[in-house]
Amino acid sequence: MVFSSYMVLAQEHPNLILTKRGVEKIRAELGKVPLFDASLKIIQEEVDAEIALGIDTPVPKDYSGGYTHERHKRNFLILQKAGVLFQILQDEKYAVYVRDMLFQYEALYKDLPVHPKERSYARGKLFWQCLNDSNWLVYVSQAYDCIYDWLSKKERQQLEKNLFRPFADFISTENPQFFNRVHNHSTWGNAAVGMIGLVMGDEELIQRALYGIEDDGLDADAKDNDGGFIKTQGKAGFLANLEEPFSPDGYYTEGPYYQRYAMYPFLIFAVGLHNVKPELKIFQHKDSVLLKSVNALINLSNEDGDFFPLNDAQKGMSYYSRELVTAVNIAYHYGGSDPRLLSISEKQDRVILDDSGLSVALGIREDKTESFKKQSIHLSDGPDGKQGGITVLREDKLELVFKYTAHGLSHGHYDKLSFMLYDEGMDVLQDYGMARFVNIEQKGGGNYLRENTTWAKQTIAHNTLVQNETSHFNGEYEIGSQHHSELYFYDVSDKNVQVVSAKENNAYPGTKMHRTMALLSFEDFEKPVVLDLLRVSAQTENQYDLPFHFLGQVMKVNFDYSSPSDLGALGTDNGYQHLYIEGKGKPKTKNTKLSWLRNNKFYTLTSVIHKNDEMLFTRLGANDPEFNLRRDASLLIRRKNSKNTVFVSTIESHGSYSPVSEFSVDSNSGIAELQVVHDSSDYTAVTIENVEGKVGLFILSNKNPLKDKKHTLTINNKNYQWTGPYHFIKTKQ
Incomplete structure (x- = not known):
């Protein structure tokens, strides 16, 4: 199917992560759900402090940890939170803040060259790699959705023409080696393009996100900076990233550290697709593998909640991270309200400010919590x-x-x-x-x-x-x-x-x-x-x-x-x-x-x-x-x-x-x-x-692992008989 660049779908906002109906329910429960109220207060204080500091969108120049990198990262996190606060509290100061910062980015982005740091196989513009640019758009698309109807039509057209559409094109068609592959990097890119497409009602971007770029011109033998192949058997797009890296048990082949990182775009884009394109039945895809993956990830943490450092992994990363707060909330809300997940949320001591976060907070308020007792487990790969x-x-x-x-x-x-x-x-x-x-x-x-x-x-x-x-x-x-x-x-x-x-x-x-x-x-x-x-x-x-x-x-x-x-x-x-x-x-x-x-x-x-x-x-x-x-x-x-x-x-x-x-x-x-x-x-x-x-x-x-296979073995003139691949007995000399 061919779509024009600006094929627009009729819709109302917010509809991406927050929904009009969900916001009404949240407003009706304010002051009556302790964990949600506490989370709201913390975020409101955080955003208010940033508003008081003023807006800064510096010209990018740094690697991770440098000022410009951290400032733009802070901006996208705060923008998303400010948009949510506007919807929940109906205070226009948050919409004004989001609008003003978006227009600063619009002015910056129009003539912005690629990032001056040259290390990445896919350099970004706001950040040194397209991966972080995609992080920005995943979060900012949520903020834009929250103030979409508050903005004038002219303001929306200006932002979409000069910022959002060029941004989506840059991380996708202009960087297919980043976008068109099976990897956590591409998951972020797919989600970014798809989410802004959902907000803008741009069907071409949505299809690009779901299925990849059909003719990307990539060399199948090209590699990224880590030595990995750019392409994986020609497969690309969000759905391919759901199919290939996840096993039927929900294990993500890169390991729990990167599974934790990728769960945010996987799940947050899935929520957007669930709300805007319910016909895709995204949470049922591959036997509900996304919801299974949250359970798998929790089981790949130790007694203290730290993820086992398989493959590339920073020791100490845990289910207290913001990605896992989101994952646990979404898995509870859309995955059958497993009461064991509430015990993880209680330990995290915060929820996200949307329908799923409210569901978790209500479940805890109503004393539905059951302990998540981690047992021995086998998780398949592939x-x-x-x-x-x-x-x-x-x-x-x-x-x-x-x-x-x-x-x-x-x-x-x-x-x-x-x-x-x-x-x-x-x-x-x-x-x-x-x-x-x-x-x-x-x-x-x-x-x-x-x-x-x-x-x-x-x-x-x-x-x-x-x-x-x-x-x-x-x-x-x-x-x-x-x-x-x-x-x-x-x-x-x-x-x-x-x-x-x-x-x-x-x-x-x-x-x-x-x-x-x-x-x-x-x-x-x-x-x-x-x-x-x-x-x-x-x-x-x-x-x-x-x-x-x-x-x-x-x-x-x-x-x-x-x-x-x-x-x-x-x-x-x-x-x-x-x-x-x-x-x-x-x-x-x-x-x-x-x-x-x-x-x-x-x-x-x-x-x-x-x-x-x-x-x-x-x-x-x-x-x-x-x-x-x-x-x-x-x-x-x-x-x-x-x-x-x-x-x-x-x-x-x-x-x-x-x-x-x-x-x-x-x-x-x-x-x-x-x-x-x-x-x-x-x-x-x-x-x-x-x-x-x-x-x-x-x-x-x-040689024989079958459970019903009978064995006989003589050791030191004593015969042992058993059934199955192993035998364990206790004796005394």
């Missing part, structure tokens, strides 16, 4: 749910996060079969996240640092296997994006024995990895014990490195090691150049132990070891002259000249220390011996013996 996934095993405030996903677009890391471990909301074995100080101008203009590529994305930065000091897929996006790990099985039917297992056959040519992780409960242990079983099958001999990136103070080890007087780097490339060698040791027994203290709790890593293995204490900081990397520590098990091998470890959380009483309790490991008692291509069996002589036997079927 548009069809068949490209691996993420599993979180939870028990007694332990959270074991196991990653076996697709690459994750340009924000993906090279870390197949990696894991991280949390205890009471605190990471104990960590994923580094990304090397970036967002919006801190002193650190690379707030952008991604060189070390994001040289360290954070490299395999050695994660808790997974590295072969021959080379990252998975040789650290090449073109290769890694073609492959994904495979879920072998997932079973949490018994909370005392929770198991997940996955395979990776493509990270290294000729090498297959199979990792199984479990939370095993023992009566004599304070918390469940993590069992980590990693089998490697290779066609040639290799050097294998298995790092454990622990956080805390080393308490004790049971092996001898030497510390160099001068620190040197562990290697020269693939992240190894950033690791200092702080200690090098050899095992004295068949098990090595590392115990450390983290936040007044003790942890012990016990590993089955070979006599020729090396134990390497490493610390970040080598070849980092600008101090861009944290000085984090790790213990690395190095196994040389090996073909087929198995790494087995346990991790315990035990005891505590009080700096007030200066008492330590249960500071020593409760595991006496960890042993591989059988290993073949068909089965691997491990025993865990505690200090009282009680033994847990875990047997894994390496």
